Amino acid sequence: MTLKERQEQVVEDFAIYEDWLDKYEYLIELGKSLCGLPEGKKTEDRLIKGCQSRVWLDTEKNGGRLVFSADSDALITRGIISLLVNVYSGCTPQEILEDDFSFLDTLGLKENLSPTRAGGLASMIETIRKKAQENG
Amino acid sequence: MTTTELRQHFPQLQRTVYGKPLIYLDNAATSLRPQETIDKWTEISAQKTANLHRAVHRVATEATQEYEDTRKKVAEFINAADYKEVVFTSGATHSLNLTAWSLGEMLIGKGDEIIVSEAEHHSNLVPWQMLCGRKEATLKRLPVDQSGSVRTDLLQSLITPKTKILAIAHVSNVLGLVNPIQEIAEICGRNGVLTVVDGAQGIVHQRVDVQALGCDFYSFSGHKMYAAPGTGVLWGRKELLDKMPPLFGGGEMIETVKWQGSTWARVPQKFEAGTQNISGTPTLSPAIDIMRQMPESEEVKDYVYRTLSSEPGIRLFGVTDNIKLKVPVFSFSVEGAHHEDLALILDKMGIALRSGQMCAEPLMDRMGVTGMLRASFAPYNTMQEAEYFVSSLRKAIKMLK
Numbered sequence A: 001m002t003l004k005e006r007q008e009q010v011v012e013d014f015a016i017y018e019d020w021l022d023k024y025e026y027l028i029e030l031g032k033s034l035c036g037l038p039e040g041k042k043t044e045d046r047l048i049k050g051c052q053s054r055v056w057l058d059t060e061k062n063g064g065r066l067v068f069s070a071d072s073d074a075l076i077t078r079g080i081i082s083l084l085v086n087v088y089s090g091c092t093p094q095e096i097l098e099d100d101f102s103f104l105d106t107l108g109l110k111e112n113l114s115p116t117r118a119g120g121l122a123s124m125i126e127t128i129r130k131k132a133q134e135n136g
Numbered sequence B: 001m002t003t004t005e006l007r008q009h010f011p012q013l014q015r016t017v018y019g020k021p022l023i024y025l026d027n028a029a030t031s032l033r034p035q036e037t038i039d040k041w042t043e044i045s046a047q048k049t050a051n052l053h054r055a056v057h058r059v060a061t062e063a064t065q066e067y068e069d070t071r072k073k074v075a076e077f078i079n080a081a082d083y084k085e086v087v088f089t090s091g092a093t094h095s096l097n098l099t100a101w102s103l104g105e106m107l108i109g110k111g112d113e114i115i116v117s118e119a120e121h122h123s124n125l126v127p128w129q130m131l132c133g134r135k136e137a138t139l140k141r142l143p144v145d146q147s148g149s150v151r152t153d154l155l156q157s158l159i160t161p162k163t164k165i166l167a168i169a170h171v172s173n174v175l176g177l178v179n180p181i182q183e184i185a186e187i188c189g190r191n192g193v194l195t196v197v198d199g200a201q202g203i204v205h206q207r208v209d210v211q212a213l214g215c216d217f218y219s220f221s222g223h224k225m226y227a228a229p230g231t232g233v234l235w236g237r238k239e240l241l242d243k244m245p246p247l248f249g250g251g252e253m254i255e256t257v258k259w260q261g262s263t264w265a266r267v268p269q270k271f272e273a274g275t276q277n278i279s280g281t282p283t284l285s286p287a288i289d290i291m292r293q294m295p296e297s298e299e300v301k302d303y304v305y306r307t308l309s310s311e312p313g314i315r316l317f318g319v320t321d322n323i324k325l326k327v328p329v330f331s332f333s334v335e336g337a338h339h340e341d342l343a344l345i346l347d348k349m350g351i352a353l354r355s356g357q358m359c360a361e362p363l364m365d366r367m368g369v370t371g372m373l374r375a376s377f378a379p380y381n382t383m384q385e386a387e388y389f390v391s392s393l394r395k396a397i398k399m400l401k
């Protein structure tokens, strides 16, 4: 699947749930299915600043593509970062830098998170873009 | 007044969130406003706007009357010996910073000691840290035990001839426990230590009699006690306020101003530089009126305490043998569930409560957690709301398992 297709898939999956509680349930399930990071990789330099709960993002380079893995101590946050990892892991830095992350607006995540939470989402996006820049 | 009658006074209780009735359980952060507070603010804004004290015209006289009557009302409410001991501020944070700065200038020197309890809101910790930094004084910690109770038994042993000030909350905003201020002030008084009390939560739930408490300063915010935000009080003993230097210089706080220097007005004006919160501060009057009529039933508090303290998987902080010494502020954590997840889910169920560190990081460290969930109740919260909260919490926990 291409990046666009993966994004469309997420938007489609998310749209099935009308009620926000159900959307949360979906994010929680996503969070649970994320394999996470070993304790040794939950380090200060992988921590994403600006989130109320702790979120770690690990980045590896594999044949010109970026492979992300992530973890969080809160499940909904884990679901959100999992969603981002599913979409962006395997992309080239170029693809990430050219993307405008607008599929997140379609999800309505930002409006439905509290301002601190929305700030956390912005930090996640920023970190992914920064990793793309560093590896571009 | 019954709870049902009381609820009629608070318009925000009628609103919905996500199509569900709003269950407001974040009262320790800020209370809702009764119509009387809104009306007072509107009345002054619409009819009595004028600068206070300075002008001779009719409206200024009326506005000054509103403001000064409120001072007398607050004085009576907390049983101050003299209404001049009531200084209006913008809130507890302002009051505490004013106290720390001004007392610091007056009596803190290098090597002096200030004792602060471990359970303090940052507003009653950071100003003292700043003071200690400025004066090379030492900050000493009055510890809390595993349940969060302040170790009053250790106080005497912490005091040395260098100890000048002790700062403590009347009621902790996290634990909801009422500290034995009388006993603490008595120990401090005997040792020549001033007692500064953060009453931001205490004023809401306790009948406060500053003379009976025996402390030297008592601070609180209007917005937590049903008045307008941006209002607050610093009460201090007159003989101390008289001697303390002002923090802000400006209009109204002076007696004479000459190029060579100025002299200060008397208290409380000495501490009220600049144009006062002319619309906001008088809302403390209707707020006090409605507080006096609030139902005193402890049914909701007892129910929530009983339920949360016996619920498997829930760790309730601030447990006590004597429920009379706890206000309806419940902070807890849930095994295997992050406080932020729970708060997000409960929000979608229409319940407003607080998650995180609650402006008390050292206490979080002491309790060994990164954050907590806090449900704080006001007299307008009903038993049905409490039951809905408990059943929603159980549902949310299940979702996260």
Ligand SMILES: Cc1ncc(COP(=O)(O)O)c(C=O)c1O
Residues within 6 Å of the ligand: B028, B029, B091, B092, B093, B094, B121, B123, B124, B169, B171, B172, B173, B198, B200, B201, B221, B223, B359
């Ligand atoms: C115990 C305590 N102290 C101080 C404050 C600070 O009050 P304000 O933010 O109104 O100045 C609060 C409010 O959160 C509090 O709960």
